[in-house]
Amino acid sequence: MSVISETVWAGRAGGVPAAVRRRARSDPDQVAMTFVDYSTEPQGRARDLTYGELDARVRAVGARLRRVARPGARAAILCPTGVDFVVGFVACLYAGVIAVPLSAPASSRHNDRIALAMDDCGCEAAIAPRPVRDRVAGIPLAAPVEIVCPDEAEPDPAAPWAPEDAESGETAYLQYTSGSTRRPAGVRVTHRNMAAATRQSIAGLRLDEHSAIVSWSPFFHDLGLVFGVVLPLAIGFPAVHMTPLAFVREPRRWLRLLGDRAATHMLCPDFGFDMCVDRIPAEERAGLDLSRLVYAGNGAEPVRARSLARFTEAFAPCGFRASAHTPVYGLAEATFVVTAVPVDREPPVRTFDRAELTAGRVRRIEDGDAGGYTMVGCGSPVGQDVRIVDEATGLPAGPEDVGEIWVRGDNVCAGYWTRDERSDGVFDAVLDGDPGWLRTGDLGFVHDGSLFVAGRSKDLVIIDGRNHxxxxxxxxxxxxxxxxxxxxxxxxxxxxxxxxxxxxxxxxxxxxxxxxxxxxxxxxxxxxxxxxxxxxxxxxxxxxxxxxxxxxxxxxxxxxxxxxxGALIIADDASGPPEAAGRRDTGREPT
Structure with a gap:
């Protein structure tokens, strides 16, 4: 039986803090997470974080938070992917402080983005490791913040601790989009949303305490935070993490860890699969073992049939099965996953008439047709309702029509922080007289029971899993x-x-x-x-x-x-006369 059934997230929000405290008492030496550091050793140095250590460190940081921030205040988490980030995030949940996961400060241009988000939600505190304290102090904020360094808080397992008993409808953390925005919108993720996402993942992704994951996704991204931190701690399965930089520099590290740690689940954007194929030559694939994977999740950007086929062909000799590919559709406003292809079932790959899709209609054609557009289905709803809605009328679209994807369920978040006018156009929409629907801004349709995502009506640019x-x-x-x-x-x-x-x-x-x-x-x-x-x-x-x-x-x-x-009227030069209409300049010039 999954651990989540023992932690009822209803009425009062026990959630992750209750799960961590329970395991810290019953089995303090149980490993919660492992972090593999490649910065000093090419083969990586593993560092285990047990539940006993996690609970002690979280209470120490939580005590400091309580001295500088009231319950309901916002605290930015400005830690790299690693132990300090997890400690800081869970400490916020322990102390009743709203966590604001952001990227670690690295340069002035990144600091500007961090400042926009911190000012937007009025952060009173920042959680950051000691080496970057001065960098955090230099972030140009509208108001100063108190800096709490998790690596300076001395844990005391015997210290008394009275946990903050948060209501399930209260905001647990703010999820800012992974791309940049000059008007940042922090999604209000409640304790109820976290609980719903966990229940849905148990049922739809077959996660339980016997699962194991290896991830390189950054923790400030909703994919990395929910899949890599919330689910492992809530359910109780081990998670192994490496930094995104370690993956990009040598993708083989990730696949090797998947085998060495007997991982059953992984999740990354589509480009990660391509990077593995392109950057790991055939002779370096020997010895990799992907046979235990039952779930190779693919999300956060459009899923491509070519990427799935290439990865399967390249790593089938390593035990990878095509049925492990699990395309998913999700978004931060719905906490995590909305739809997913059932585990152990090969994803649907279909070809549709491109011209008809452009006109908002769905017509399947033969594979290989010159006028076709090959798409990968993202499966069926995971414990929630999904509808395709006509953008013009606000009514359910026809079975062969493209429309906006609407979602309803306990995983749908509470809105944007301080952006009521934006929330009104996205959250709590009414469909057929029923309120509570999330307008995703994405276009799609359902074919053979699977959701196909056809585009983005809100014009977001999504490249390498990041929203712009x-x-x-x-x-x-x-x-x-x-x-x-x-x-x-x-x-x-x-x-x-x-x-x-x-x-x-x-x-x-x-x-x-x-x-x-x-x-x-x-x-x-x-x-x-x-x-x-x-x-x-x-x-x-x-x-x-x-x-x-x-x-x-x-x-x-x-x-x-x-x-x-090719129907644009293009200037002959930057300020000269026009040339014949058409498209030009597809070459890459040096910058």
Whole structure:
């Protein structure tokens, strides 16, 4: 029987704190998590965190938190993926302080992003390890915060502790999106949401105390936080972690750990599977053992049939089974997973008429058809309701229509922090007279009982599992490249067949002195610096031809459609006469 059945998250929120305290008392030497550090040893140095140590350290940090922050106050967690982050997060739950998981401060440009989120929710404290204390103190905040260093808090197992008895509807943590935004929106994840996500994962992903995971996802991302921290602690199975950087530098490390630790579950964005195939040559795959994997979750960005097929072909000799592939659909506003392909069942791969999909209709065609678009289904709802809704009417869409994906369940979050006007348009929508629906902003349809995600009506750019708001990228270009006309920059993503790529359209000022090659380099540098994403294509349009509404609003979807069709009116240079309509500049110029 799963441990979650012993921890009833209803009425009062025992949840993760109760589970950690119970195991610390009954089996303090049980390993909760293992962290493998590759920074000093190429083979990695493992560091175990037991429940006894975790509980003692959490109470020590929680006591310090209580001295500097009241219950319900917000505390930013600015720790790298590792022990300190887990201690800080659970300490917030122990103390009744709302955790705000953010990336560890590394540079001034990242500090600006951190400051936006911390100011948005009014953080009173920051949890950060001693080596980065000065960096945290230098973050430009509207109001100073108290810094709590988890590596300075001396644990005392005998110290008395009275846990904060939070209501299940109270906010446990704020999940800010993984991309950058100048108007950050922190999703209010309640204790009830955490409990629901855990129950759903037990039922839909076959997680129990006998499961084991190995993960490299960052803890400040909802995928890394829920899959890598909340679920292992709530359910009681072991988790092994490595940093994202350790994975990127040598993907084989992850796969080797999966075998060495007899992992049953893993979850990462689609690009992670491709990276393993591309970066691990055939001769280095010998000795890898993926035979125990029953769940190879793929989410956080569009799932590609080519990625699944390549990974299966490359690692079948290592014991990997195609049925382990488990595409999922989820979003932070729904805490974690919304739909998933059933475990041990190969994901549905179907080909649909591309032109019909563009028109909002679903028509399946033969595989290999030149007019087809191959898609991977993301399975059925996991303990919640999912509907496809006509965007124009707000009514349920027809069975062969593309519409907006709406979700309802106890995992749907409480809204955005201090953004009531944004919450009103997303949360608690009404469908057929029933309230409580989440409007995801994503487009999709159901075919053969599986959800297929067809696009993003809210125009988010998702690259390498990270969300980027187009308006932020556009503003960066306008601010960093003065030669660009204000209000005449559009950013969007396109599917090149193997991954999502960022494209920027812009009009230039008449007095622009730089040439197109120099301007493209300037735009690429600015976007890379502020958003950590490479610009695949920069296209300069003839002045006055940027697609807009009659009120002057940029039409990103129309821009993307014209780009795909080669129907843009492109300037011959940054400030010169127009060339024949079409698409240009797909080469990569040095930055």
């Amino acid at each position: 708001h187009p308006s932020d990228i556009e503003l960066t270009v306008e601010e960093e490249v003065p030669a660009v006309r204000s209000g005449n920059v559009v950013a969007f993503s396109v599917d090149t067949g193997d991954q999502e790529r960022l494209v920027i359209l812009a009009e230039t000022r008449r007095d622009a002195s730089a040439g197109p090659r120099e301007l493209r380099a300037m735009i690429r540098r600015a976007v890379a610096s502020h958003h950590d994403v490479y610009v695949h294509d920069v296209v300069f349009l003839r002045r006055g031809t940027m697609p807009k509404t009659s009120s002057g609003k940029l039409q990103r979807r129309d821009c993307r459609d014209r780009y795909r069709r």
